[in-house]
Amino acid sequence: MRRTRITWLASVLAAVLAAVAIAGCGGSGSDGTDTDVGMGADGGETTAAPASSGGAITVGAAQGIPQLNPAIRTFAWEEVLFPLVWNGLSKVTESGAVEPDLAERWEASADQRTWTFTLRSGVRFHDGTPVTAASVVSVFDYYTDRDTPTQEANKLAPIAKVTARGDDTVVFQLRTANALFPSAITNVKILDTRSLGTIDKRPVGTGPYTVAEFLPDDSVRLVRNPDYFGDPAPLDEIRLVKTSDPTAAVNSLRSGDLNVLWSMPASDAAQFEGDTAVKLLKPELPSQWPSWEMDATSPPFDDPKARQAVAYATDREAILEAAYFGQGLLAPTNNALATDNPAYGGDLQEYPYDLEMAKRLFAEAGVRAGDKLIWWGTAGANPEWQTSGEILQASLKEIGIELEIQNNEVSKWADKFYPAGKKFPGMIVPNFQSTPPEPAYSLNFYLKGRCECNWDSPEFEAAYRAAVAEPDESARQELWGRVQEIINREVPLIVPLQATVVSAQTADVAGAWVEGGGQLHLENAGLAG
Known part of the structure; x- marks a missing residue:
């Protein structure tokens, strides 16, 4: 038997679960990549925005989006909303690094069982309510509640206690040591738990877009959040639509009726290799x-x-x-x-x-x-x-x-x-x-x-x-x-x-990217200048 010993020291690339056959059994339902531990990481890289701003794009997928609660997502396609409508304490970048998002920095105790996160100042929910440490604690209490059917449960199980220290500091006590804790919580999205009863009508997050219209299992229309704490969203509007017929979806991409198509059938991808009108979006490191x-x-x-x-x-x-x-x-x-x-x-x-x-x-x-x-x-x-x-x-x-x-x-x-x-x-x-x-x-x-x-x-x-x-x-x-x-x-x-989960975009779109498991990122997508 041939044996091999290989250890690679390249940079970690991004991924998250993408398509699941059924909720909870088709994937880990978790995000996480390597991170600088205990270094108070702040700042960090971002994907460059397109040259121009404004306008709208239409994005197609074979799946529909049945509901809008990020904690209890049912299908992989729902994750396209994660970086658009919500933020987490930490996030994964296109290069695979984990960097602060709503957190400004973090640090760990020597035994890796106590993690302290300092929040950005001035962040507000879509309804204008300030995001505080108490808001974050409420979210983690909701995610870790046994009655919340979240796919993040396995990742959050080590959390013993979450407490607020003032308005801007959140402290996590873990049952077991975890040197990668910021990577474990990138998919925990900070939502206003007071609005859970109306989340499918008007979800309240902190992201660069807000939900203007939602037809379950059919379409979602997003508009720019003018009060976003970060760089303004490049587009005025993003429309997510269900495209049940793969052949029709590919034709719509060619005609320009669709600007982006998520998770294209592998049998259709080959026809676009080298195409100048349509660009294939592939992760550098597949992890499905x-x-x-x-x-x-x-x-x-x-x-x-x-x-x-x-x-x-x-x-x-x-x-x-x-x-x-x-x-x-x-x-x-x-x-x-x-x-x-x-x-x-x-x-x-x-x-x-x-x-x-x-x-x-x-x-x-x-x-x-x-x-x-x-x-x-x-x-x-x-x-x-x-x-x-x-x-x-x-x-x-x-x-x-x-x-x-x-x-x-x-x-x-x-x-x-x-x-x-x-x-x-x-x-x-x-x-x-x-x-x-x-x-x-x-x-x-x-x-x-x-x-x-x-x-x-x-x-x-x-x-x-x-x-x-x-x-x-x-x-x-x-x-x-x-x-x-x-x-x-x-x-x-x-x-x-x-x-490889293959997606595609028309040549007039820039700034979109995909993680290793196929999650599509549109937060920096716009029309090329």
């Missing part, structure tokens, strides 16, 4: 990854050798080309982190396409010629899963193992394995995760009770906690290598590649 889940507590996949066998039987190159139309990066070590991720490293074994190795490992795990496994997919959705299943099916057939493809309505598909703790013996369940490239908020998917694969490794849990608690970046990188070695050896699930 297919995750084929197997029940690690039921035979045959309770034996790591059976899971390793599937890894060797996975023709990653064929899947990337046929199922994802080349839009992505191979994952040769079965890693959720891309090979050019700054945190990628450790003594990692590659899993090349090797059916003889797969056959031997299957036999050692008690799976032999004539045995049957099930591919538990979805009907009428996720065509890349169908193609991936067919490629794996053909590979396993070569070594005498039958893979029966069973496609189901989405709710039936999810009910088989979600939430974590359900038994699904003999099944391979295709899914995907949209996570940041920061390992604390991508590899946390493997924690006990989080991954539907039911993997439980005290060794991994201890290594993960040690990495999260380490304030020194170089030492933390070494610890992340150890975490990846455990995952690499145990193969809790199959990661064939990192998929």
Whole structure:
């Protein structure tokens, strides 16, 4: 077996969860990237605004936006509103750095369990109410309330107490050390909790745009907030519309009826490569990854050798080309982190396409010629899963193992394995995760009770906690290598590649960008001068 040891020290790039198959099981639902810890980071970079200001753009997506509460988002497309209508204490930039947003600076205690944030002065909600430390405490109390069904719950679980110190200081007490805490809360948006009852009619945030009109699951019209605390929004208006027909949406982009199209089907992206009228928007570091889940507590996949066998039987190159139309990066070590991720490293074994190795490992795990496994997919959705299943099916057939493809309505598909703790013996369940490239908020998917694969490794849990608690970046990188070695050896699930979520814009638009998981940023978008 070939082994590789790689540790990358490049800059961390941005990401957040993008598309989720169903709320809570399609991704971590969290944002987070590396940050300068305990340095009181203030100032920082911003994406350059377009040369001109004013005007309006129309942005299309196959999904609609059903509701406007950022705490309980249902679908990935709702996240387009996050930097437009709201701000957090911290935010992720286009380069992947985490910098202050509503906070002016922060600092951590030596044990990384007490974090103190100082707020910007003069910030007001859209209705003119001042944003104070008490406002922020109210928001975190709401997000951490057990009755609030937020996808941020996993990230906020370490918070023991949040208190206001005067009007401009917020103090967080954590149950466990977290040297990356500012990265954990970028998706906690500061809203006026007093207006929760009317949030779908007139959400009250602090962002550069306000909601002027909202038709659930159809459209949202945003207008510039003239009292925004930062640089004025470049555009007068942004209209977000649902475009259910992919072909019609692509034609609308070509004609100029749409200025931006989010999450274009990979099969359509190739036609725009090199196009001067339409520019593809791709993350520099893709961090949406297919995750084929197997029940690690039921035979045959309770034996790591059976899971390793599937890894060797996975023709990653064929899947990337046929199922994802080349839009992505191979994952040769079965890693959720891309090979050019700054945190990628450790003594990692590659899993090349090797059916003889797969056959031997299957036999050692008690799976032999004539045995049957099930591919538990979805009907009428996720065509890349169908193609991936067919490629794996053909590979396993070569070594005498039958893979029966069973496609189901989405709710039936999810009910088989979600939430974590359900038994699904003999099944391979295709899914995907949209996570940041920061390992604390991508590899946390493997924690006990989080991954539907039911993997439980005290060794991994201890290594993960040690990495999260380490304030020194170089030492933390070494610890992340150890975490990846455990995952690499145990193969809790199959990661064939990192998929690229491709969006597109017309040539007259500038300033838009996407994170690794596909989240579209329009806060600096405008019409090119």
